[in-house]
Amino acid sequence: MHASGRGIAGAFQIDAELFLDSTQRRRKKEMSAPYLVDSHCHLDFPELSSDANGVIARARSAGVGHLLTISTKLTAFDGVLAMAERFENVSCSVGIHPHEAAVEPETDVERLTTLAKHPKVVAFGETGLDFYYEHSPRAEQEKSFRVHLAASREAGLPTIVHTRDADAETASILKEEMGKGAFTGVIHCFSSGLELAKQALDLGFYISISGIVTFKKAEELRETVKYVPIERLLVETDSPYLAPIPHRGKTNEPAFVTHTAAFVAELKGVTREELAVRTTENFFRLFSKATHKDVAA
Ligand SMILES: [Zn+2]
Numbered sequence: 001m002h003a004s005g006r007g008i009a010g011a012f013q014i015d016a017e018l019f020l021d022s023t024q025r026r027r028k029k030e031m032s033a034p035y036l037v038d039s040h041c042h043l044d045f046p047e048l049s050s051d052a053n054g055v056i057a058r059a060r061s062a063g064v065g066h067l068l069t070i071s072t073k074l075t076a077f078d079g080v081l082a083m084a085e086r087f088e089n090v091s092c093s094v095g096i097h098p099h100e101a102a103v104e105p106e107t108d109v110e111r112l113t114t115l116a117k118h119p120k121v122v123a124f125g126e127t128g129l130d131f132y133y134e135h136s137p138r139a140e141q142e143k144s145f146r147v148h149l150a151a152s153r154e155a156g157l158p159t160i161v162h163t164r165d166a167d168a169e170t171a172s173i174l175k176e177e178m179g180k181g182a183f184t185g186v187i188h189c190f191s192s193g194l195e196l197a198k199q200a201l202d203l204g205f206y207i208s209i210s211g212i213v214t215f216k217k218a219e220e221l222r223e224t225v226k227y228v229p230i231e232r233l234l235v236e237t238d239s240p241y242l243a244p245i246p247h248r249g250k251t252n253e254p255a256f257v258t259h260t261a262a263f264v265a266e267l268k269g270v271t272r273e274e275l276a277v278r279t280t281e282n283f284f285r286l287f288s289k290a291t292h293k294d295v296a297a
């Protein structure tokens with residue numbers, strides 16, 4: 001009887017949500033929830049690049065708002081950069097994996113810093129020492145590692161360090177190079193001993209945790225996660241490798257970082273939301289050249 005304008009407007013407001021299509025509704029939800037960053041993936045590898053749109057879309061709907069795709073050799077850098085240019089919420093690094101150190105030995109600091117001038121390049125690496133596979137001679141790995149660290153120092157961008165079965169050597173190179181002038185970085189896919197974590201933290205480094213933390217035998221890594229202060233933790237997939245439980249053995253992809261993050265949250269005794277907020281803050285503090293072009297973009 002008294003169907004006033006106000007009443008109609010009120011009813012309309014209540015129902016307004018119903019007029020949003022499913023994409024708008026999902027986007028609204030994503031924007032209000034804290035998002036995760038996958039700090040280390042290989043989008044240019046065929047397992048992921050063959051369905052890049054799908055990979056990015058699934059990451060977004062899982063709440064993974066930003067991705068850092070990692071360079072492993074300069075001869076393949078164009079493909080890495082292409083991924084970062086194609087998607088607003090993807091940044092990339094430039095560098096040579098220790099496996100490739102002997103294949104691409106001529107790299108110098110200037111070459112790396114020049115390539116890093118591109119706005120989408122936010123870090124150097126992955127570089128470091130892999131004495132487990134030793135695909136390149138140790139001396140070549142060490143030389144390449146030092147070149148990356150010098151580039152890092154010069155350009156003021158962090159370095160992504162890969163290290164396996166080389167804890168003491170990695171620590172001593174980092175310490176020695178730090179003595180020549182400061183730089184920042186992260187030990188990615190951390191699987192070393194607690195001692196290296198402590199030394200890296202002392203040097204101001206961050207520690208990135210992959211799906212390995214969910215594996216049954218990773219008790220030592222879980223102890224390390226408990227030790228590392230939350231303000232120095234990052235999470236990553238290292239996809240297409242190392243899918244976390246419950247996807248172990250399958251092709252990994254950035255969306256699955258949610259499983260690792262949930263696991264780490266439990267170890268740290270914080271909610272998943274807090275873990276997301278903190279690790280995302282950490283990511284943008286370390287990779288300060290990366291922009292917050294998140295799921296809303
Ligand atoms: Zn690696």
Ligand SMILES: [Zn+2]
Pocket residue numbers: 040042070126238
């Ligand atoms: Zn990697």
